[in-house]
Amino acid sequence: MPQGRTTRGQLANLRALRAFEAAACHLSFTLAAKELSVSQGAISHQIKLLEDRLGKNLFIRSGKGVSLTLEGKLLRDVCQRSFDEIGETLSLIGQKRDAQVLRVRSGPFFAMKVIAPRISEFLSANPGIQLHLNNLDPDSASLGSEDVLIKYCLHPPANSASVEILKENLVLICNPDLLASGDDLARIIARPDVARLHYRDMNDWQSWLETFGYDGPAASQNLIFDDQHTILEAVRSGQGIGMAERSLIRGDVARGRIAILSDLCLRPKTSYKFIYKTDRAASHPVIGLFQRWLEQQVEMIQRESAPQ
CATH class of the missing domain: 3.40.190.10 (Periplasmic binding protein-like II)
Structure with missing residues (x-):
């Protein structure tokens, strides 16, 4: 028997779990009963059965209403995720045949x-x-x-x-303020106070420098990111010079949020x-x-x- 199935018999019945999840969501037995079209007494009964089975209180009952215990919060989160996934799967299975x-x-x-x-x-x-x-x-x-x-x-x-599907044309990009100095490209990329921003590794920058003959000193600051959105945000906020596929930054360039530092394009193997x-x-x-x-x-x- 697959591992995990041996504990199936210990699970509470679905009716009790549905009653608990609805009550935990609304923090109200009355609203839970309305959602499930049953009486409030039926909700209370199912939750009592569940608590007796677990040997734990799931709700704190007071004159002002109910709130969840730590165990109740844990079970609520699991039930909500599980019921959501079941609902999505049933919806997918029951969709129109021609879809x-x-x-x-x-x-x-x-x-x-x-x-x-x-x-x-x-x-x-x-x-x-x-x-x-x-x-x-x-x-x-x-x-x-x-x-x-x-x-x-x-x-x-x-x-x-x-x-x-997409072979990139990578160009150097920066915050437009970086161009205000009037320095040429070689001076800008060699500035010790300007970081080079990399996607996953430093290979693309190294290839660009070698391909176009910019063999100056190594950058004193290198930031490596795993997400291209983060690189663009770092560029927008003036954190350094990055590289990006030219066609995918068109909107940022048009709005003046990003400037293309050089039209020299690198076409990486990846x-x-x-x-x-x-x-x-x-x-x-x-x-x-x-x-x-x-x-x-x-x-x-x-x-x-x-x-x-």
Whole structure:
């Protein structure tokens, strides 16, 4: 028997847990009874059974009402999460048969800069598709339960197919105030009081310096981030010089929040890849629809932001 199933028999009945969760949410047996369409006495009875089973009080009862004990708060949080997940799963299973679900996992930066601002166009052009966009664990080594993984990587996970969806043109970016000194590029990037901001490692900066012949002294300040949003915020607030895909900072540049320090573009080997399972794509054509739409969006974004 799988580990964990041996304790199933110790679980309280679902009716008691539902009564407890409703009462814990409202901090009122009366409102819980109204929510579940039962009598207040039924709520009290179920909660008493649960407390007797646990040998712990879950509520503190007083003339002013009820409040939760520490044990009650713990059980409330677990019940709320569990009932929410059960409800979402039941809703998914019971959806219309003609609806197609597309599960996509992507890092938050790509999702917010590329997918989220334009996804209504895809859904309008493809009625009946439900998109589930997950930003958790984008660096996972496998697709898991998702249909598509959009990952910034050099090589896709094993046993999967991939298409390069975005090859970056990285430019140096900074707060516009940094340009006020009138110094040339070489002086600015060599300033000891200006930090270099890196994404995950220092490789892109090193490649840029070597590619364009800026072999001055090493930076005295280096900040390494795991999130591109954090880099942009650090740049906006004047914390140093970062690097970013030119097309994805267009709005910040137009609003004067970020300045492009140099038009010299680095094209790193690492890129955003559209990763999927071949057999899944064959039986789930919406994956191909989404891939083609996303390729069109990226092409349009990069074309619109290209230097004139």
